[in-house]
Amino acid sequence: MAGGGVVAFSGTFPATAFALRGFDPYFVAIGRGVVAAFAAVVCLVVARVPLVPPRGRLGSYVVTSVCVVFGFPLLSALALDAGASVSHSAVVVGLLPLATAVCAVLRAGERPRRLFWLSCGAGAVAVTLFTLSRGGGSLAVADLLLVGALLSAAVGYTEGARLAKDTPGLQVISYALVVALPVTVPVTVLLLVTGQHVTAPALGGFLYVGLVSMFLGFIPWYAGLARGGIARAGQTQLLQPPLTLVWAWLLLSEALELVTLGAALAVLLCVAATQRARS
Template sequence: MLAFSGSFPATVFAMEGFDPYLVAIGRAVLAGAAALVFLAVAGAPLLPPRGRLGSYLVIVAGVVFGFPVFSGLALDSGASASHAAVVVGLLPAATAACAVLRAGERPRALFWASCGLGAVCVTAFTLSRGGGHVTGADLLLVAALLSAAAGYTEGGRLARETPGWRVISHALVVAMPLTVPATAVLALTTEVRPGAASLAGFAYAGLISMFLGFIPWYAGLAVGGIARAGQTQLAQPLLTLTWAWLLLGERFGAVTVVGALAVLACVAMTQRARS
């Protein structure tokens, strides 16, 4: 959770020198290179079992492509890191809902009521910030959180049988036939203005957000249960707001703070109801 809380500020810094698509896809190449090193040193197979390929493709679609691309485009479209933190703060509830649907469980009505209330809070927040309209950036953030929820759920399921570091490593390797050529084309066809801040942001997004952060995350989801372990993300929006203020100098008013706390309260209810 600590690793992921810095993802939005890091992406903002990275996009100061690189195209949003290059940041979103290129960081997967950086993470994939680290994954190959980890797999080689451990003497593990470079590819996952064929029978699990479908699950790995879900992870690839969700957290290797979906979340980075959608969230990066949202930030490039004008959404601030603090605004994105509030909208994506609903992610633990979305992950719990995916876990419920994937496992065929039947939670209490309070669970679904809390999820719905959280969605209402996010909608009210986006409308208040968008002059009564849901912006394109908000829709991109919703797509990002749904993508991440699917990727988290599938990765958590696989991590029950496979170490978390191998799950994310294999997902990144499976994606490399797409990420490597796409990154090469983007690097040649988009404007690149690398600087210290953009390179640091890119490195963080690739090595921490895309790879190292997932190692304890998937392990925690496997041990504690996908929905229950997601409670650790309750503090993530508030931490991201702190990083946005400290690192980016973003200023946000009471509406943003109240929105973050309201989403946090709704997500906390989903976790209690789910349990």
């Protein structure tokens, strides 16, 4: 089930790149939350469930919202706008399942084997070397934004997975979107009236990140995390970087360089080792 979410998320960076051809990164990041919230409210009404989360869990939904509705979308959009290619971004964010596993370990109080931490360190070193090699020996602003994006997503995935243990995935992401509405709606309206250059590719990319990346993809993803556990479901995330590289090649004509492919493979091996060590 989590695999459906991974396939949906794999198109996020290419779709964001298309959206940035007509909209500014702030509108792409915040506006997608409004589009997704509209779909979420419709689904909640049809399902005849409350439109607001339980008061006792409001704090967890706020954390999830800050991370997956604001943090990852905004930081990743800014990274792409700052010059990071989709392929480059896919390699850096390839550490997401590793970061998610670390958050789950810290949140659940697990004590994984030493191999887990060694693999985490190796993955971080692989990504650092890759980014340094592409940035002339220094980390670019876009790389720091991508690291912030993956950390934000990791926390949001972990907190959302905890909520999804006894709440349907549809309600988890819907409530996270509803909680964000007091911020996303006025900011989106303000950004819209300041002027955006609407083109067909930009609109298509924006609708994808709004409806698929921000809403539909989370339904099977959170359900899969709750049913199979973060460790097992995290293994399906290994497919995300290769899929994103393929979409970047097919849709954006980005070259598949050997350095990028090698770094992606190194990250995949490290992440796979962490999942095996923690299972």
